[in-house]
Amino acid sequence: MRAGVDIGGTKVAVCLASPSDGAGPPPLLVRMSEPTVKSGQPGALAIQVLSMLDAACARQGLTRDKLAAVGVAACGPFVRQAGLIELANPNICGGLAGAPRGLGNDWTRVPLEAPLAHALGQHRVRIANDAVAALHAERCWGALHGQQDCAYVTWSTGVGVGLCVDGRVLGGKNGNAGHAGHSFVGDIPGEPPLCGCGNRGDVESLVAGNALPWRLGQSAAELLEAAHKGDATAKTQVHVLCTLMGRLLYNMVAMLDLRRISLGGSVFLHHEELLLPLLRMELSRYFPVLTEGVELVSAGLGEDVGDYAALALLD
Ligand SMILES: [Zn+2]
Incomplete structure (x- = not known):
């Protein structure tokens, strides 16, 4: 039995599965999720993960020492303490951007690898950035199967x-390759918004689900629903979002000569029919020599990509 742990800024999800038979993703035997703990001591998150593993194992009549391996897909960036991964994620660590972001804690980093390795054994734990893990899953079982030059974007x-x-x-010195959400693609009128990382005006601060209530006074779901119903202001704002995201996708293609990009994440997947054509249009506006034939597709594993991401680290 293997376990997958998906640590996000909003929720922590744990699943159990047998190894994949190679033909498709492994059937999930247990799935559970809880809101991500963001109060108390920074060690609270690892304690939450271990107690969720215990609860998931109990549902199968197991104890966690019977798990062959535990894959952990965690939102980054990562920093290292004595070589072991800690999380310095803007949506978990309130100390990165300070009180204006209102996360309610002053954490700047959260220990992860050390407490999990201590409790489970170093050899049984594999940790990667969640988007990198999702890329593995999409290459194993999803829309990026067989692709050599590709990306997953959540x-x-x-x-x-x-x-x-x-x-x-691609990994990088701390496993942080791909943190393109904290890069810059252009300005919007007015004061640039504050990202949880402390940057002002980076991609995440302009288009991410956590940014839109701050920036536009409505959630991504409300904005996209209004645009879907034909509200002219909402449609304009959605076009702006897709212009910014489209530039990010183009920059990735220009830098890395990608052939296919798979897109997931709740903002995208809930409004794919609206967003995908706009993103494709934006990408195709730029240097055709580089962008011609590049495919933007929806994540083959859909909403389940998070569950499978952590398990794909073990294959
Ligand atoms: Zn940022």
Whole structure:
């Protein structure tokens, strides 16, 4: 039995599964999720993960020492403490951007690998950035199967990217390759909004699900629903969002010569029919030599990509 743990800025999800038979994603035997703990001591998140693993195992009549391996897909960025991964995520660590973001804690980093390795054994734990893990899952079982030059992009609470070039998934010195959500693609009128990372006006601060209530006074769901119903102001705002996201996608293609990009995340998947054509249109506006034939597609694993991401780290 294997476990997958998906640590996001909004929720932590745990699943149990047997190894994949190779033909498709492994059937999930247990799935459970809870809101991400963001109060108390920084060690609270690892304690939450371990107690959820215990609860998931109990449902199968197991104890966690019977787990063969635990994959952990965690929102980044990562920092290292004595070589072990800690999380410095803007949607969990309130100390990164300070009180104006209102997360209610002053954490700047959260220990993860050390407490999990201590409790489970280092050899049983594999941790990767969630978008990188989702890229693995999409390459194993989803829309990026067989792709050598590709990326996975999640447009959700935050914006995350996993990158693969020449068949190699990119990691980087701290496993942070693909943090394109904290890059810059252009300005909007007025004071640039504050990202949870402390940047002002980066992609995540402009288009992410957590940014829109701050910036536009409505949630992504409300905005996209209004645009879907034909509200002219909402449609204009959605076009602006897709212009910004489209530029990000173009920059990735220009830098890495990608062939296919798979898109997921709750903001995108709930309004794919509205967003995908706009993103494709935006990408196709730029340097055709680089963008011709590049495919933007919806995540093959759909809403389940998060569950499978952590398990794909173990294959
Ligand atoms: Zn940022």
